[in-house]
Amino acid sequence: MKWTESLISTLREDPKEAETISHKLMLKAGLIMKVASGIYNFLPLGWKVVLKIVNIIREEMNKAGAQEVLMPILSPAELWQETGRWSFYGKEMFRVKDRQDKDFALGPTHEEVITDMVRKYVNSYRQLPQILYQIQVKFRDEIRPRFGIMRAREFIMKDAYSFDKDEENAKKSYQRMFDTYNKIFSRIGFKFRAVEADTGAIGGTSSAEFMVLADTGEETIVYCPNCDYAANVEKAEGKIEKKGGNAGEKLEKIHTPEIRTVEELANFLKLKPEDTAKTILYMADGGMIAVMMRGDREINEIKLKNAIKANELRLATAEEIVNKTKAPVGFAGPVNLKEKGIKLYIDNSVAEMETMVCGGNEKDYHYSGVKRGRDFKEDKIIDVIKIQKGDFCPKCGKELSEQKGIEVGHVFYLGDKYSKAMNATFLDEKGKSKVFVMGCYGIGVTRIAAAAIEQNYDENGIIWPVSIAPFEVVIIPVNMKYKEGTDFAFKLYEDLKEKNIDVIIDDRDVSPGVKFKDSDLIGFPIRVVIGEKNFKNGKVEVKLRKEKQAEVVEKEKVIDKIIEGLKG
RNA sequence: CGGGGCGUAGCGCAGUGGCUAGCGCGCUUGGUUCGGGACCAAGAGGUCGCAGGUUCAACCCCUGUCGCCCCGACCA
Known part of the structure; x- marks a missing residue:
């Protein structure tokens, strides 16, 4: 491909609509063009x-x-209705009607x-x-x-x-x-x-x-x-480190005004977060459930959803919580929860705790010294904790990264x-x-x-792996008016095409800086520069996009060098 | 859907209740230049997102609406 005959349109400035690296670079390098939100043209390079x-x-x-x-692309509603996904898939599925008013989905x-x-x-x-x-x-x-x-x-x-x-x-x-x-x-x-x-x-x-x-x-x-x-x-x-669970032996109701978070609670009682257990209320397929986990850990809602086999799961709203538990958000706890008709699931981590501090199901009150079995009884023990770095491998027990x-x-x-x-x-x-x-x-x-x-870029642009680069090689004659150089460049261009190497020649009559910037931005794996000084000594420059240093080689050896570069 | 932000030339942005709406980049033509986004000169390019309202006068103020971006919920 000759650059002058191609539709390549790079941007000099960062497009303002893009934030992430790949998005920014794809727009800037002229790979894609937005047509509407989430809908793109692929330009020739892309x-x-x-x-x-x-x-x-x-x-x-x-x-x-x-x-x-x-x-x-279109499929009739009936097929989706057979598996129930016509309704299950929800709004994520694009739906259209034909002129007979029949329902279809865009697959x-x-x-x-x-x-x-x-x-x-x-x-x-x-x-x-x-x-x-x-x-x-x-x-x-x-x-x-x-x-x-x-x-x-x-x-x-x-x-x-x-x-x-x-x-x-x-x-x-x-x-x-x-x-x-x-x-x-x-x-x-x-x-x-x-x-x-x-x-x-x-x-x-x-x-x-x-x-x-x-x-x-x-x-x-x-x-x-x-x-x-x-x-x-x-x-x-994974297995999580067993720790905490020391919150006194005796069940005690404590006045904890305005204390809602685990952090506040632990500070207030001079305990550690892992001595507390938090209780989170969810709506699972229409009914309220409670889930407890150790205070210092986060919940993994996907694991929860799977563990309780729920189709639809979401946090209960503040209003639902007040209606059902009679306590505002932040004070839910396992004691006396059953009487309110709420199923209680507890995480493994809670099952391991000796005693704990929990919400009191009453505004501004918590319980300390809560003991499982004595003060509450769970419906089921499940695994819902979000695993993180430092927990232990479920297979070999070593620390996870x-x-x-x-x-x-x-x-x-x-x-x-x-x-x-x-x-x-x-x-x-x-x-x-x-x-x-x-x-x-x-x-x-x-x-x-x-x-x-996202995996291959630097401050100048994309660094394509050879396998999927828009062109494998770019040839840059520095000065189009330097005839000997451009003649060689075009000859090289033809030779490479002959060898089935995917090559583009930047034959634009623009200043060298523009060509270098564009070739770095688009990220061709190999760049061959034909400049007057080198060429007069019978040499051209070959540079790999992923390397910092260019190499000056005899012009007769350039093809071998390119082939070697494409392999590496 | 909730929160935040933005719509002015192809791109990035400025702008004022008042006369002909600007700047940089890009683009066109001519010339000079030629190893990291060159320079000079002359040009082309705008229903200021859309609709309505206020006003003698709206790109600017008000209302509505549409689109887009970011965060969250959500998601093979």
Whole structure:
């Protein structure tokens, strides 16, 4: 590509609408353009990046024996109603009506559509397993789209679905996809990690997320430096240090005016936060429940939601709390809670405490010396504490660490959730009708582009990995009027194209600084500069974007040097 | 949905109840320059988000509305 013939439009100043690195750089480098909130045009450079990502994914999926299909963007409400997701998915699903007033969804994911396809065409165990995938636009009306294409409302996803005759084989398919994902992300050049994850709206029994490691990531990963345990903090389990639980032996009611937080309470009573237990009130599927955990720790609501098998969970409002407990927010406690008709769950950490301070269910009162069993009785002991750095690995017991990540892939072992709901069956060896055992596997294609930037940038711009760079090499003739130099530059350009190297030549008649700034900003992995002084000595400069130092090489050796650079 | 902020040229911003709305960058033309966002000269480009109101007069004041960004709730 010649720069003068391309639609490349870089910005000199930071776009004000962007805050995060990748968003800012993608706009500044002219990769994407916003059309509406969470909706973007991919400009030529940006689309080249996406296509390179797509190619890698497609190659690896095909190698793994998966077959590509294409499902429609629109899907009829009936399919979603079969699994109940028409109502369950809520406002996040874009819905439209056709001229007959029939309901359709813009596909946020395609389990229903693919299951419908497979139940129609697969009738025998002999046709199994099947792994089908597509690379398609997805629509999700995110509550708050942000960070450019990182969390967009319209985005490209590779979604795959496996169908097997039984659990054993389904687990093999799951493993095959897991391995394929490792290959894909390695090929792209990511520093990444697969972690245990919550299954969220897709459902199923187990899942793993592939996280690109970047300090700017939205997700927190808890991992063990000693063994292979790693999990999204949403899902993470662990042992927490047993401490505290010394709040006197005798149950005493204490006047604690205006004291609502654990911090205030501990200071007031000259105890430690871990000697207290906090009680949080939630509305779970319409009814109020109470959850207790040790005072110094935070709750993980996702773990809670799963532990109590709630569909809908939210904090109780101040009004609901007063109505039900007769005490204002901040004074909830386990003593006499049963009489108010509130189910009590306690975290493991509370079960370990000898005695504790708790809210008194009365304005300005707490109890000290509260003993489990004597002063209250829980309905169930569960694990709801948010695991953090310094807690102990559930597998090997060593201390856990934390890091930030960006979710780019997610594999789910689904089981029969969708096949059962949609009555998707086949005949087994014995002629018996059985439902498919499924898995589903997503990769955020467009998100990968943003994640790659979050992981690879400096103060001058993007540093693309070679695998997905918009061009592998940029050739910069410093002065277009210096004929010998530009002649060589164009010759080199043709030679590289001949060798199937993805190259662009910056043939603009602008000052050198502009070319250097733009090439750093866009982040081409290799830059070849042809300047008059060097060229008169038969030399040109080759610089890797990721290195500080450029190298001056004989002009005859430049192609070898480039090829070497592309490998490294 | 709650909190905060912003809509003026392609981008980043300034501006005043009054006459022709500015600046920088970018863009066009001509010339000089050529290793880190060069310089000179001459240009093009605006329903001041939209609607209504107040006023002799509104980009500016008032009301409404739409859009966008950030934080939170939420989220494969």
